[in-house]
Amino acid sequence: MGSPHAKPQDQPPSAPPQTGAASDAVAEPLVKIVELQTIPMPNGILGVAEVSKHIGFPVHRAYYIRDVPTGEGRGSHGHRALRQCFLCLRGSVRLSISKAGRTETVELNRPSQAAVVPAGCWRDLSDFSHDSVIIVLASDEYDEADYIRKYDDFLRWEAGDEPVTSTPYLDLKRNSQMVAAEMELAMRRVIRSGRLIGGEEISAFETRFATYCGADHMVGLGNGLDALVIALVRRSAADRPRRSLRRPRTAPAGCGRAWD
Numbered sequence: 001m002g003s004p005h006a007k008p009q010d011q012p013p014s015a016p017p018q019t020g021a022a023s024d025a026v027a028e029p030l031v032k033i034v035e036l037q038t039i040p041m042p043n044g045i046l047g048v049a050e051v052s053k054h055i056g057f058p059v060h061r062a063y064y065i066r067d068v069p070t071g072e073g074r075g076s077h078g079h080r081a082l083r084q085c086f087l088c089l090r091g092s093v094r095l096s097i098s099k100a101g102r103t104e105t106v107e108l109n110r111p112s113q114a115a116v117v118p119a120g121c122w123r124d125l126s127d128f129s130h131d132s133v134i135i136v137l138a139s140d141e142y143d144e145a146d147y148i149r150k151y152d153d154f155l156r157w158e159a160g161d162e163p164v165t166s167t168p169y170l171d172l173k174r175n176s177q178m179v180a181a182e183m184e185l186a187m188r189r190v191i192r193s194g195r196l197i198g199g200e201e202i203s204a205f206e207t208r209f210a211t212y213c214g215a216d217h218m219v220g221l222g223n224g225l226d227a228l229v230i231a232l233v234r235r236s237a238a239d240r241p242r243r244s245l246r247r248p249r250t251a252p253a254g255c256g257r258a259w260d
């Protein structure tokens with residue numbers, strides 16, 4: 001099967017995102033169009049893209065595309081984990097993005113506008129104007145292993161149907177790659193807040209995780225051993241008279257409160 005964007009010319013110019021599924025009315029758009037900060041000055045125009053306000057992921061690479069011959073396209077590949085933010089600094093270009101059976105097409109023709117594309121999408125770039133200059137901000141450094149070059153392979157990857165040649169270990173790297181951008185932003189917020197223990201981030205996580213687990217409360221701990229010790233103490237406190245609890249000589253210092 002060919003890429004879903006074989007005839008991008010069929011899309012109207014400057015169209016809002018075009019979608020393919022009936023339920024799209026309520027779905028979040030795949031491509032997020034953001035307006036960058038623009039500061040016009042007598043001596044030129046300054047455009048600003050900030051990670052937290054506009055881009056939404058930490059940027060680890062920037063590359064640009066220019067001098068694309070008329071009629072040529074670029075892209076035509078998928079990325080497993082990479083997120084990208086496309087800016088058309090000059091001229092115009094058409095960007096088509098597909099994921100989970102949906103396709104959205106946008107025309108980028110203003111330098112103050114950026115298209116933010118999430119992980120796990122197929123992309124095609126077409127209709128480059130002769131003067132176009134595109135800059136791409138990417139969430140990771142170049143890694144050919146993140147590419148899926150054939151559309152059929154992309155569909156197989158989406159369906160979780162990739163051929164398995166051996167029984168793999170649980171791929172922790174793949175799991176964490178999918179949320180790496182959120183983790184990096186959260187770590188940055190915590191480091192910048194100067195509060196490394198407790199604080200708003202931990203409280204918010206405890207509340208959300210409690211809701212997720214259907215529990216009334218959730219308490220973040222330093223490690224799994226703390227959690228086991230506290231759970232066991234709590235259980236024996238419920239089963240036995242309170243005076244039978246004793247702090248073991250070997251209890252790690254951090255567990256002190258649990259035994260008191």
Ligand code: TYD
Pocket residue numbers: 061063065073074075076077142
């Ligand atoms: P590719 O990503 O396929 O280009 P496009 O999506 O614009 O069509 O990359 C083209 C070639 O350039 C390919 O051989 C990989 C190489 N490349 C890098 O070495 N580093 C990079 O950061 C990028 C984007 C590509």
